[in-house]
Amino acid sequence: MNVESILQELRRKIDDIDTQLLELLNARMDIVKEIGTLKKTHNALIYRPERERAILQRLASQNKGLLNQAAIDAIFLEIFAVARNIEMPEKVAFLGPEGSFSHQAAESRFGAMSEYISLPTIKAVFESVHTERVRFGVVPIENNQEGTVTETIDLLNQIDVRIVAEIPLPIHFSLASNEENIKKISKIYSREIAFRQCRKFLNDYFPNALLVNVESTSKAAEQASQEVGTAALCSHIAAKIYDLPVLFDNVEDNAHNTTRFLIISKTFSNQASGNDKTTILVDLPDKPGSLAMFLQEFDRFGINLNKIESHPRKNEAQFKYWFYIDFEGHIEDKNVQRILEKYEGQIRCLGSYVKLC
Numbered sequence: 001m002n003v004e005s006i007l008q009e010l011r012r013k014i015d016d017i018d019t020q021l022l023e024l025l026n027a028r029m030d031i032v033k034e035i036g037t038l039k040k041t042h043n044a045l046i047y048r049p050e051r052e053r054a055i056l057q058r059l060a061s062q063n064k065g066l067l068n069q070a071a072i073d074a075i076f077l078e079i080f081a082v083a084r085n086i087e088m089p090e091k092v093a094f095l096g097p098e099g100s101f102s103h104q105a106a107e108s109r110f111g112a113m114s115e116y117i118s119l120p121t122i123k124a125v126f127e128s129v130h131t132e133r134v135r136f137g138v139v140p141i142e143n144n145q146e147g148t149v150t151e152t153i154d155l156l157n158q159i160d161v162r163i164v165a166e167i168p169l170p171i172h173f174s175l176a177s178n179e180e181n182i183k184k185i186s187k188i189y190s191r192e193i194a195f196r197q198c199r200k201f202l203n204d205y206f207p208n209a210l211l212v213n214v215e216s217t218s219k220a221a222e223q224a225s226q227e228v229g230t231a232a233l234c235s236h237i238a239a240k241i242y243d244l245p246v247l248f249d250n251v252e253d254n255a256h257n258t259t260r261f262l263i264i265s266k267t268f269s270n271q272a273s274g275n276d277k278t279t280i281l282v283d284l285p286d287k288p289g290s291l292a293m294f295l296q297e298f299d300r301f302g303i304n305l306n307k308i309e310s311h312p313r314k315n316e317a318q319f320k321y322w323f324y325i326d327f328e329g330h331i332e333d334k335n336v337q338r339i340l341e342k343y344e345g346q347i348r349c350l351g352s353y354v355k356l357c
Helices: 003-041 049-062 069-087 101-110 122-130 150-158 192-197 199-205 217-226 236-241 290-300 334-342
Strands: 091-095 115-119 136-143 162-170 174-176 187-190 210-213 230-234 246-248 258-265 276-282 305-312 321-328 347-354
Touching: 003 069, 049 069, 049 347, 069 101, 091 101, 091 122, 101 115, 101 136, 101 162, 101 236, 101 258, 115 122, 122 136, 122 150, 122 258, 136 150, 136 162, 150 276, 150 305, 150 321, 174 236, 187 192, 187 217, 192 199, 192 210, 192 230, 217 230, 217 236, 230 236, 290 305, 290 334, 334 347
Parallel strands: 091 115, 091 136, 162 347, 187 210, 187 230
Antiparallel strands: 136 258, 162 258, 174 230, 174 246, 276 321, 276 347, 305 321
């Protein structure tokens, strides 16, 4: 048997497997549709990150083939996204424009089929969620190079929404241009933060290029797609939207550059997964030792604090503060409940959700 015959036989086997996969996926979606009908009757939340994480962990533990964890996650997260749209189509707002890293974060969890609404400000995303014009919103909360997004934390305090999940997204910048010869590139568009995070690459490859700051990396890609002799520092998804060829990938100075995004919703009902994080806002009496005594409660019950930040009470002339706190555990955990009961009226829980970072 010659090579071509062997290839044809192998391809036939792949075709057979693909047919079986399609039949199984359709069978899965039939069940999903039944679940969606039940959830719609009870107005239940469709996006259940703790359930999805449990499925991914179970599949990884059962895996005996060539697929690694990342491959399993990529395949099944898209299946989950399709399933959610069959259960009950949802609208998802994100901090725009299209092609932004917030857009990329949203698609990484809600898939390519969801209905996305690009909004110009973080506040607009919060308001759309609060008024239930959309079911979910995706907003940045912190970057491990640049720090906390203060506006997001302030809005969590001001607007009644809940945190459903977090998305840690590695931030990779691409250099995209219609020019095939980099010597012809004399101008590069991007945001100031992108120029800072790609400084070494720019100094090495484009020391004489004019760096032009624009309002977003998506705008940078749009500009570069229309002008000869230009390029954009942008996300891969922005380059794709504007059909701008990527000349260099991953040009950021720090390979560990990551932004954490939050998925917010008006509704909160995440069940405990065994690997959860909880976010609370705390308003303590302005007297000596109040914060220290409060934090001692977490030490007493063996609860690990991940993050604590003070923020000024903006409706007061004096410098007084409330606190944003992340800790490991679920709101329904017995020891967490003890703290909540002791400090009733001083704590507002924003949500418990699967811990991913």
